Amino acid sequence: MAYMVKRNFLLHLWAIFGILMIMWLTISVEALPIPFPPKPKKVKCNLIQYIGCYLVWQFCPVQCPSACLMDCATCKPVCSCNYPGAVCQDPRFVGGDGITFYFHGKKNQDFCLVSDGNLHINGHFIGKRNPKMKRDFTWVQSIGILFKNHQFLVGAKRTSKWEENVDHLELSFDGKSIFLPHNGGAKWQSTKGQNVMVTRTSNTNGVTIEVAGNFKVTAVVVPISAEESRIHGYDITDEDCFAHLELSFKFYRLTDKVDGVLGQTYRSNYVSKVKMGVTMPVMGGHHKYVCSHLFASDCAVSQFHGHRMMLGIGSNDSAAEYPVLKCSSGIHGNGVVCKK
Template identity: 65%
Template sequence: MKTTSPLLLWLPLLLFAWVIESPVAAQQPEVAIPAAPGKSGPPVKPIPPLNGVVPKQVRCLSPLFPLCFNQWHNCPFECANTCFLDCVSCKPVCSCNTPGAVCQDPRFVGGDGVTFFFHGRKNEDFCLVSDPNLHINGHFIGKRNQKLTRDFTWVQSLGIMFDDHQLLVGAKRTSTWDDNEEHLYISFNGTPLSLDGPNWNYRNSSLVMTRTSSTNGVAIEVQDNFRITAAVVPIGAEESRIHGYNITNDDCFAHLELGFKFFNLSDKVDGVLGQTYRSNYVSKVKLSANMPVMGGIPKYSTSGIFAYDCTVSRFARANGTPVTGSGKVF
């Protein structure tokens, strides 16, 4: 009679323990691991609307966290449509309040935890992160307010370069907003990807992309390099009124709200966001200001969404030739 090796008996438990301790597993978004069919619990009672806003409900779909698995939670009002469920704490988290977040007009939370604004200029591209094996540009859209000396701006698309690959993630322009309509656009190495349905996912070597919501949300990860969550959101009428954006019905300024996590940055990393991850970085923004703004627009400016010719570039492509192109997504 054959006996099972003790090592084989312990192997599943050892593997499970390793996954639990993995920093990537602990940060999984709402749909990183599909739920088992028929296991979903009933949604919690919705929060009464505030100023016409009804927060969405999110849940943890990772069976690695059984005490939180499939429990529904309401998003807080301050991030009614852009929160995710942190499976570790089993609480909804505003993705715009964690280190690596880029949201709103655009508001950054640096790797050092310091919050600042970088307005850039509308219809231009800027280096957000630049490291020898990773370069990320942001294309800014915006609108001029005659009462200010700057544009209102938002990040409309990302141009992500790693190894010899180019990944474009952007928000399609739309005049009216519908949560059930797909406003997210993704292309990989110049080929547009078809985001087919709420369970869409994509794998190519070390690149993995999964849904974080049935529409307009995605998590992107390259093993041992980076993880990015991106959600397309509009400027709503109430937000426009509060901030004086004067957004009209011909364009709701759909844009990206982003969360970045990096696994292998060098201490040479630069860019609007990237520099804040250096071990010796000291914030240059005036923290006592009502709106701490990072200046230096010219040194972060680049000629295209896939160009790495900004002054602070650290990217080392094999062919050494900057690639230019538009960051516009239609």
């Protein structure tokens, strides 16, 4: 009898202990901080002609929390990487024909994205080599834009730790740095006759550059997040978050001779060369698009002749007036201004 009483007592004791343990674990789990996803970026309409939407702020859609544009006509934010003229991610292009393709290029090289008579755009690729693959993981760190006798630089500064409220943009026009106040809607305009307008799309890391009657580009600096690195196997470390540009181009007067990785897709007779129906349609032939530096127009498919106006001669050296510099930010080439 005594044995049964002792046994029942121990069973009840273990039951009480088990209930207390469950309660303690429940309280401990509830006390842990919940990892919320980063807050989506906000964008607004800066076009005063859209009275009902002018200066209205909206959050980016969940599909593109860090890269969207405000469509002032509908007053809704749209994912900028899904429209023709987009260059995003590991470079993923949306051509003028609406077809999506990838162009990987090679890290630490410059490639011609668009080349026409009076417009030439190069991209500087950064990246990492994956030992399990035969190619580099690459991203567009900066672009060099040539038009008439001018040069415009848009770049992402190299950074180890990403901070959203710190501006990682590098901007210069004809070799001179551009300063913009850190508030959305802030503007910079070139001197009369050059028709260059730069507008911040957010307090930091987002701008549009427009040359009246020629082109408009929206650029956003973004990092490679830990989640992206894990999913795609980028193996990004704390030494470099590989800040890069996500771009959206709009062209106003390209000719049917336009070429370049993206430019050729705007020709009326262009037929896509990428293999359709696959997960990642890739455009090859990078040797045709490689150029010697960010402001060079010497790629094999170059159509640009604006440099003749710049130099006053028929030379192909589009940047002979500008010394070659290499900046600690990782941006380098002719006509680049470095800061101490």
